[in-house]
Amino acid sequence: MSFFGFDSQRHNAAAPGFSQAHDPFAGLSQRNDEDDDAVDFDDTYDGLGDQLDESGDAFNDDTFGGGDTGAAAPVGKDFDFFGQTAKVSSAIEEEHVLFTRQQPAPKAAPASAVPPAPAMSSATSVHYTQSYQPYSQPVRTGYEKYKEPEAEPIPDLHVDASLWGMPAKKPAAESAPKPQTQPPTSGRKVMSLEEVERAMREQAQRPSQPSVQPAPPPQEYAADRVDYYARPDSAQRQQLYGAEQSQLPQPPVHHGHGHPVTILQRPHSRTPQQTGPVSSVPSPQPRSHHQLPQASPIQPTQILQNPNRLSGDASRIGLPTQPAHRSQGSVNRNQQQQQQHFAQLSEEDKAAYLDQETKRAKRNHKIWLLSKDNGLMTPQDKNFITRIQLQQLVSATGNPGEVGNEGSLAEDFYYQVLFQIRGGQRQNPNQPLNNFAQTYLFQTGSRQGGMRRQGRAAENHAQRMEQQVQRAVEAAKNKPKNPQLVIAGSLGKISFSNAKTPKPLLNIKRGGDAGDGHRAASNKRMGSSSTALDRKAILRNIERVYNTVMLMEDHARLAPPPPTNGNHEEFHAKHGEWLATAQALNAKLWDELKVHEPIRENTVHPFIAFLTFPKGKKVFSRVFRHISFEQRTTILTMIIFHLDSLDVVRDAQLTHGEKNLSAQMRENIELFSMSVMPSLFAYFNDTQIDIVTGVLGIITKLNVDQIAKTRVGTSMLTLVLSRAELLKQAGGGDPRLWNEWDQTFDAFFNVLEPTLPHMFPGSVNAGEDVLVWQLLAAIGVSANPEQQQRLVLAVKDRVLDTVAHAKTLPASLAAQRLGTVNLFMHSIGLDVELLQ
Amino acid sequence: MLFFSFFKTLIDHEVTVELKNDIQIRGTLKSVDQYLNIRLDEISVVEELKYPHMSSVKNVFIRGSVVRYVHLPAGSVDVPLLEDATRRASQGEMRKILNRLT
Numbered sequence: 022m023s024f025f026g027f028d029s030q031r032h033n034a035a036a037p038g039f040s041q042a043h044d045p046f047a048g049l050s051q052r053n054d055e056d057d058d059a060v061d062f063d064d065t066y067d068g069l070g071d072q073l074d075e076s077g078d079a080f081n082d083d084t085f086g087g088g089d090t091g092a093a094a095p096v097g098k099d100f101d102f103f104g105q106t107a108k109v110s111s112a113i114e115e116e117h118v119l120f121t122r123q124q125p126a127p128k129a130a131p132a133s134a135v136p137p138a139p140a141m142s143s144a145t146s147v148h149y150t151q152s153y154q155p156y157s158q159p160v161r162t163g164y165e166k167y168k169e170p171e172a173e174p175i176p177d178l179h180v181d182a183s184l185w186g187m188p189a190k191k192p193a194a195e196s197a198p199k200p201q202t203q204p205p206t207s208g209r210k211v212m213s214l215e216e217v218e219r220a221m222r223e224q225a226q227r228p229s230q231p232s233v234q235p236a237p238p239p240q241e242y243a244a245d246r247v248d249y250y251a252r253p254d255s256a257q258r259q260q261l262y263g264a265e266q267s268q269l270p271q272p273p274v275h276h277g278h279g280h281p282v283t284i285l286q287r288p289h290s291r292t293p294q295q296t297g298p299v300s301s302v303p304s305p306q307p308r309s310h311h312q313l314p315q316a317s318p319i320q321p322t323q324i325l326q327n328p329n330r331l332s333g334d335a336s337r338i339g340l341p342t343q344p345a346h347r348s349q350g351s352v353n354r355n356q357q358q359q360q361q362h363f364a365q366l367s368e369e370d371k372a373a374y375l376d377q378e379t380k381r382a383k384r385n386h387k388i389w390l391l392s393k394d395n396g397l398m399t400p401q402d403k404n405f406i407t408r409i410q411l412q413q414l415v416s417a418t419g420n421p422g423e424v425g426n427e428g429s430l431a432e433d434f435y436y437q438v439l440f441q442i443r444g445g446q447r448q449n450p451n452q453p454l455n456n457f458a459q460t461y462l463f464q465t466g467s468r469q470g471g472m473r474r475q476g477r478a479a480e481n482h483a484q485r486m487e488q489q490v491q492r493a494v495e496a497a498k499n500k501p502k503n504p505q506l507v508i509a510g511s512l513g514k515i516s517f518s519n520a521k522t523p524k525p526l527l528n529i530k531r532g533g534d535a536g537d538g539h540r541a542a543s544n545k546r547m548g549s550s551s552t553a554l555d556r557k558a559i560l561r562n563i564e565r566v567y568n569t570v571m572l573m574e575d576h577a578r579l580a581p582p583p584p585t586n587g588n589h590e591e592f593h594a595k596h597g598e599w600l601a602t603a604q605a606l607n608a609k610l611w612d613e614l615k616v617h618e619p620i621r622e623n624t625v626h627p628f629i630a631f632l633t634f635p636k637g638k639k640v641f642s643r644v645f646r647h648i649s650f651e652q653r654t655t656i657l658t659m660i661i662f663h664l665d666s667l668d669v670v671r672d673a674q675l676t677h678g679e680k681n682l683s684a685q686m687r688e689n690i691e692l693f694s695m696s697v698m699p700s701l702f703a704y705f706n707d708t709q710i711d712i713v714t715g716v717l718g719i720i721t722k723l724n725v726d727q728i729a730k731t732r733v734g735t736s737m738l739t740l741v742l743s744r745a746e747l748l749k750q751a752g753g754g755d756p757r758l759w760n761e762w763d764q765t766f767d768a769f770f771n772v773l774e775p776t777l778p779h780m781f782p783g784s785v786n787a788g789e790d791v792l793v794w795q796l797l798a799a800i801g802v803s804a805n806p807e808q809q810q811r812l813v814l815a816v817k818d819r820v821l822d823t824v825a826h827a828k829t830l831p832a833s834l835a836a837q838r839l840g841t842v843n844l845f846m847h848s849i850g851l852d853v854e855l856l857q
Numbered sequence: 858m859l860f861f862s863f864f865k866t867l868i869d870h871e872v873t874v875e876l877k878n879d880i881q882i883r884g885t886l887k888s889v890d891q892y893l894n895i896r897l898d899e900i901s902v903v904e905e906l907k908y909p910h911m912s913s914v915k916n917v918f919i920r921g922s923v924v925r926y927v928h929l930p931a932g933s934v935d936v937p938l939l940e941d942a943t944r945r946a947s948q949g950e951m952r953k954i955l956n957r958l959t
Contacts (some may be wrong), residue, residue, distance in 0.1 A: 435942035436862040
């Protein structure tokens with residue numbers, strides 16, 4: 022037993038434990054015995070040591086390598102129980118099978134393969150490759166037993182490759198590396214490339230030794246290499262291929278074959294830079310003569326290969342590994358040997374070598390850092406993951422093509438629009454945030470440009486990836502009904518919620534088909550029996566209008582841009598299409614506004630009811646923007662016709678001042694003035710006298726008294742009258758129409774005259790009568806001298822009161838008051854100055 | 858997504874987050890994610906005497922699920938726009954449901 026350097030030869034063979042059968046539980050039972058019998062325990066020293074160690078040592082041979090083969094070899098302390106063998110575990114498996122078939126292999130001296138290893142690694146390994154294992158320690162893999170024909174086969178000891186999910190490798194790939202080394206060492210797959218090559222070289226130098234093995238055609242592997250190009254995890258395999266290739270046809274040409282592996286990382290920069298100077302260094306040892314130039318190309322391969330990887334895998338699974346052992350031992354040895362190596366170099370060479378080495382060290386360290394996790398996933402795994410991620414993205418965003426605009430805007434509407442409004446982001450609503458999938462596609466495209474330089478294989482890969490992405494997107498597009506992904510198992514449970522749509526806590530089931538049908542039916546009922554307009558129905562109408570308006574707004578943004586390249590036909594086609602949709606939406610909106618519902622007695626018209634709600638008022642200006650002039654006229658007519666039944670008129674008499682109104686009503690009035698009136702005002706600026714006359718005619722037939730006593734009514738009247746006056750001043754127009762206007766105005770004035778003294782809201786000192794003065798001014802300019810006379814008579818008291826009141830006010834306020842009165846006074850050619 | 862979208866606009870505004878354990882934390886909203894997890898900077902606890910252990914905390918990351926209320930600065934909320942955004946969200950919902958049905 023050579024465990025921890027304990028020399029087994031000196032043991033008393035007669036001591037208990039040595040001759041015992043291998044009983045895994047021996048220790049336990051013995052320990053129990055000891056508890057019972059403490060005197061025996063103290064009797065002999067040997068008995069103590071054996072009892073403590075022997076039971077545990079039973080399988081040391083299997084674990085660390087038998088004492089029989091390795092008795093002469095130095096015993097290192099950096100055991101690598103698993104990591105290295107695991108790397109080639111599947112190979113070992115194969116080997117095992119193969120070996121048992123060709124049992125009578127000559128047991129060549131392991132010395133030929135093993136002892137030189139340290140020297141070689143001294144040249145190749147550098148101190149920074151901490152995890153790089155030079156394989157210089159005693160090669161005790163625990164598989165020595167397999168090589169002994171007489172050893173009883175222990176089939177369960179070899180590692181099952183499927184443990185860590187590695188696919189069983191192709192038999193060709195596995196059987197290939199085995200024969201290239203000598204049969205005795207073939208059992209240990211744990212050879213570095215250097216070792217392998219050195220062994221090959223030896224083989225080549227001794228041509229008499231027959232190469233036992235049927236060589237697979239090298240082209241096959243070349244093809245494979247292209248195929249696996251840029252796949253990190255295949256680096257290991259490639260190493261094998263490369264080694265094998267270099268061995269098979271022309272053994273001496275090592276450099277050339279080492280390169281393809283290196284190219285994996287840095288095709289352009291590395292090779293010329295390094296092989297030159299490094300190879301110029303005179304090699305001190307004949308052994309390392311070949312190794313030195315190879316060092317640079319091969320080194321990165323080791324890094325790439327990432328010895329940590331499998332042990333990492335294993336540790337994840339729960340298998341024991343000893344990374345610490347390995348790295349410590351190897352680092353120390355590497356440094357020692359490097360120094361040794363340095364001592365034999367000339368100063369210049371040393372400097373050059375050092376320089377070179379530092380550079381390479383830096384680069385390799387960087388690469389190593391980056392490649393720490395290389396090969397964790399196979400390319401297939403990556404593709405699979407990418408596809409899943411893409412599908413989730415697509416399903417989350419919805420259809421990328423069509424929703425690209427709409428979807429992300431709908432998802433993030435508030436944020437995007439608010440920032441447009443506030444100028445935080447100059448982002449055109451036409452181009453909201455790009456869809457993720459599209460971005461991804463775009464990026465792949467641009468990335469591909471860079472990769473193209475690196476050769477065809479990379480290009481193919483990128484193209485394949487791109488196609489895959491496209492396919493994924495397509496597939497998701499074709500299945501919008503099933504947006505949620507049901508791929509479970511391979512990656513664990515995939516949550517149905519994703520970043521875009523977190524899992525809803527409340528999942529309220531809607532009625533489904535039946536419910537919808539019911540709602541449609543109720544809608545129909547509501548439409549037909551609009552006489553019974555309840556609050557809910559009106560609100561629902563309003564919401565429908567909102568939805569349509571929003572659709573129209575979206576649609577307006579989608580208007581095709583005017584042709585830039587003179588392709589008018591295409592533009593016209595698109596524009597026609599766009600117009601058709603716009604008209605359909607317009608018709609829908611018009612229908613939903615219910616302006617054309619028949620006017621019935623004693624019921625509120627649906628459209629007027631619509632305007633009684635704050636949100637109905639709010640949507641008004643937005644609606645107005647999307648309807649034609651005729652439709653606006655209709656709406657205006659509708660509003661004028663129902664002016665005295667509008668809530669803001671009917672319930673908002675200002676006789677006793679605004680303060681008498683409820684807060685809600687005041688809010689309503691404010692809202693109406695802010696949202697409805699501006700639209701009407703804008704509309705009026707486009708009207709001709711015929712419409713103005715018509716409007717005034719309608720008003721005259723209404724309850725003018727009531728209208729004039731409200732803020733909304735007053736401003737409406739001002740609007741109509743001032744427009745007429747502007748038109749009159751602009752001149753032109755049909756004299757007959759003006760005649761009509763004059764008649765209508767006369768009629769209106771007659772109706773309004775009794776109300777004139779009572780129009781003013783509140784008392785004189787309330788100061789709320791600006792609007793009324795404006796109206797009076799509008800009437801004044803339109804009136805003939807006789808009407809002006811009557812006007813002055815009607816409001817004379819109010820004028821005098823205001824002037825008197827103004828005298829009690831501070832100068833600025835007084836001026837303001839008098840200014841408003843003067844508005845009216847000027848219109849009839851007077852001035853408050855005359856009264857003072 | 859509506860709320861996410863909404864809270865994104867409040868970044869760098871001062872808000873008061875009321876947690877389900879009744880602690881109210883006032884601070885500058887630094888970030889929010891789709892789970893409405895919230896990061897606040899320069900925080901102060903509203904009832905500092907009651908929660909002295911919070912007095913040395915300068916910033917917090919609050920898991921969205923423990924938030925009861927977020928008190929907003931009224932001035933930085935665009936109500937009509939929010940209404941429209943709500944309509945859009947519900948429209949989107951409706952569309953999804955219809956898609957599923959058809």
